[in-house]
Amino acid sequence: MQLSVFVLVLFCLCLSVYGNNKHDGSIKHDDPMLNTETPNYKEYCVIGAGPGGLQIAYFLENAGRDYIVFEKGYGAGTFYLKYPIHRLLISINKRNTGKTNKEFNFRHDWNSLVSHDESLQMTKYSKDFFPPADVLVQYLNDYATKLNLKVQYNSTMHDILKRKDGLFQMWDQHNNAYTCKYVIMATGIATPNKPEFPGSELVDGYEDLPIDLDEYEGQSVLIIGRGNAGHETAQH
Template sequence: MGLSATVLFWGSPGLLLAFALHPALALHPHRDYCVLGAGPAGLQMAYFLQRARRDYVVFERSSRPGSFFLRYPRHRKLISINKRYTGKANAEFNLRHDWNSLLSHDPQLLFRHYSRAYFPDAGDMVRYLGDFADRLGLRVLYNTTIAHVTLDKDGQAWNGHYFILTDQKGQAYRCSVLLVATGLSVPNQVDFPGSEYVEGYESVSIDPEDFEGQNVLILGRGNSAFETAENILGVTNFIHMLSRSRVRLSWATHYVGDLRAINNGLLDTYQLKSLDGLLESDLEDLALVKDHEGKLHVTLKFLLEEANQSAEAIALPQDDNDNFALRVAYDRVIGCLGWNFNFSIFNSSLRLSSGGAFSKKYPLVKASYESKGSRGLFVLGTASHSVDYRKSAGGFIHGFRYT
C-alpha cells in the first residue's frame, strides 16, 4: 500500500506516524476516564462526565446496565424506599426522600415513574437503569469483563502512571483516571469443618415448596438472612438463625443497612416463643457433620477434633450460648453472610487493600474516595461505603448521590 492510500485510510500522515512510532497506542486504546461497572454509581458518574464533555468509557460485563439487580435480591423486593409523595413541591426536598433515582436533567428519569410500590421490585430497577443509560446516550461497552488491572509507570502522566485494563478477550485499554463502581459481588464465606454442606444465598432455591416440612439453619443475621427466612417461614418445621452478633434493627440504630422491618417476620415468631429461634456463636468455632441419613448436625470444632469418631458419636453443644440447644438435625443449612469487594482483578502494583476489621469488605479509600494506594484511582457507590460505614447511607443510591 502506498503512502497516499495509507493517508486515505488513517486520515493523516501524522496519525499514521504516531501509531508507527508508538505501537502501544494501537494496542491500548486510551481514554482519560475509565469507569468499571454500569450499575447505579457507574451510570451516575458517566452522566456527569458526559455533561462535562470528558473523554470516558464505561465497561460493563453484562449485556445491559444494572446486572446485579437481575439476580439480587433473590426474592426481588428492594429495601430502598420509593417515596412518591411528600406533600411538598420542592424538588430537592422530594429527591432527598427518593432512595432510588439517579441525578439528571430529565424529569422523566425519576424512579417514581417506574414503580408505584413503596418497596419496589428489583426488575423495576433494571428497567430504570436501562432507560437511564439509553435515553442519555451514555458510552457503555457491554459484554466487556475487565479481568485484570495494572499500572504502567510513565513520568509524563499527571499521576506518574497510566492504568492498563485487560478484558476477557485480551484487549487492553489505557486510561489516566480509573473510577471503580463494581459494587460488592463476592459472597462472604466462612471456612469451618463441614462448610461444604452450606448452600449459598446466591444459589439456593427460592421456591418455598422446596423447603416444606424441613428443619432449616440460616447462617447470618442481616437482611439477606431474614429475607430468606421470610420466604420459607410458613412451610418449614422451624428455622434457626445463627450469627456471632445480635440482631441490629434499623429503627433502633438509624442505619439503613441493618435489619429492616419488612424482613423481620422470623424475629416476630421468635419473640412470640414459636418454634423458630436465634443463636449467637462465632461461625469459625463451629463444625457441621452429616449423619448416615444425610441430616446435618452442628457441633463445636474442638469437639469434632477431639472425638475423631463417626458423625453419630460427635458430642453436640449444650444451650449455654442461648435459650435452646442445637441438638436437632437440619435438612438444609443456608449461608447468608453478605458480600465483599472483588480485589482479585487488581494487580498488587495498585496497592488496593481492604480496611480494618469492620470494613474489610470495602477497599481502603481517602475521604475524597481516592484509593490510598494509587493516585487517580477512585472508588464509587456501594464499594466506597467504608468512608461512612454505619454512619450514613452511602451503601444505597440516595446515600452515595450526596456523599
Template sequence: MLNLFCSVLLLLLLSVSGKVKSPNYKEYCVIGAGPGGLQMAYFLHNAARNYIVFEKADKAGSFYEIYPIHQKLISINKRYTDRTNKEFNFRHDWNSLVSHDESLKMTKYTNEFFPPADTLVQYLNDFATKLNLKIQYNSTMHDVMKRDDKLFQMWDQHDNAYTCKYVIMATGIAKPNIPLIPGYELIEGYENLSTNLSQFMNQNVLVIGRGNAGHETAQYIYGVTNHVHMMSRSRNKLAWATHYVGHVRAVNNALLDTYHFNSLD
C-alpha cells in the first residue's frame, strides 16, 4: 500500500514539476495521411524526427476514394512542358509530392490531364510505402487537449492515450457544409450523392452551391434531366477569371454553355 502511495505521489510531483510522457510519446503527431500529412511525414522522416502519422482508414488518401463524387480531379497532370528543367516541370505538376525518389511522380501513373481520383490514392500509398513513412492506420483520434505541462494528449478509438510535443492537423475538411435554410433536412448532400443517372432521369434538379462540387454534379446529370437549376449566395467565380484554382474550373463548367445557349439549364 505504501509503495502504491509513493508511486502516485511521484506521478503527481512529476506532473507539476516536469513533463509526464506516456509510453506512446512522440515529438510530432500528424493527424491525417492525405497529401498534406504524407508530405509533412516525409520531411520529418528525412530530418530523423520522432514522429507518427495517425490515419483513421486502412490506407493513405482514403478521402479520394469518395471525393470528388464523380472521381475526376481538377488538379492538372502536366506531363510535357518542352523543358528539361526539373524545377520548372515540377512547378507545373499539380499532384506530385516532394521527395528524392524520381519514380514517385504522378506523371508516371496516368496519361490523363485531369487524373482519376483512384490513381491518386494508389500514388499516395506508394509514396507512404516506398519511403517507409511511420503511419498508424485504423486510428481515429479524439479529444486532443493541451495539458498544463504543455504536452498534447489524445486518445484513439480504443482509448489508448498518446502524448506529443507538437500536433499537426492534416485532416482537410472533415464535415459537410449544411445550409441552414428551411427544408434543409430534405436536401441530399454531396457526400451522399448517387452516381446512378437513372435516379435523375426526366427530373427537375436544384443544385444549391455553385462551386466545383455543384458544377461537377450538374455537369454529370444534365444529359438526362429536364432542367438543372443552380443557386448560390454569390455569383459564379471562374478560376480563369479570378486566377484562384479552387474556383470553378473549366473542366466542370459545361452547364454554363447550355445556360448561355438557352438550353433549359
C-alpha cells in the first residue's frame, strides 16, 4: 500500500517536472518576459556558434541588426573540440596558390570565414596543410571576440515555437524565455548514422572510437564505410 502511494507521488512529480519543461504554445501573453520591450527580445536569434552561426552573425553585426547568437557550449566551434576525432582537419589550409589575387586565394582557403579583418585567416594560424582541429577552435573564438559578435554561451535552446502573433518563442536550459522575430538555425547536421544489421550492436561508431593505438594492438579491424571518417580512421 505504502509503495503504491510512493509510486503515485513519484509519477505525479515526474509529470509536473515534465510539464514545467515542456511548452506547447500555451503562453501567458501578459508575462513581462515575453514582450518585445525586454532585453530578452531580439529581432534575430541565431542558434549555434559554429562556422555557420558566426558567419551570419558577422553580417548581422555589420548591418547593425538587433541579434543574438545562442550557443550551448562554453565557446564557439564546439563541434571541433571533438571532431574530427583524430584531431586533424580534413579541410585544406592552402597557403600558397602561386597567385597574388586575394579573391582567388580566399577561394582556395577552405577554413576561413568572411570578414574585413585580414588577421582572421586560418592561413595565418597554421602552416600545416591539414591543421590541428584545435587551431580552428581558437580561430573561431578569435573571430567571435575580435569582431565583437554577440554570442551568449552556455545557452541550450529548446522548444522553439511560433506564437499566434507571429513571433518566435524559445527557452534556454534554465527556462529563461526569449522572443525573436526571426530564428536562424545554425545547429549543424552531424548526427551519427547507425545502420542496423545482425551484429551492429557490437560495432563501435566513429564518434566513440578510441584514438589510443594500443587499444587496437593485435586486433583485426574492419572499417565499414569509406567516406571521410573511414579514411581518417584507416590512416590513423
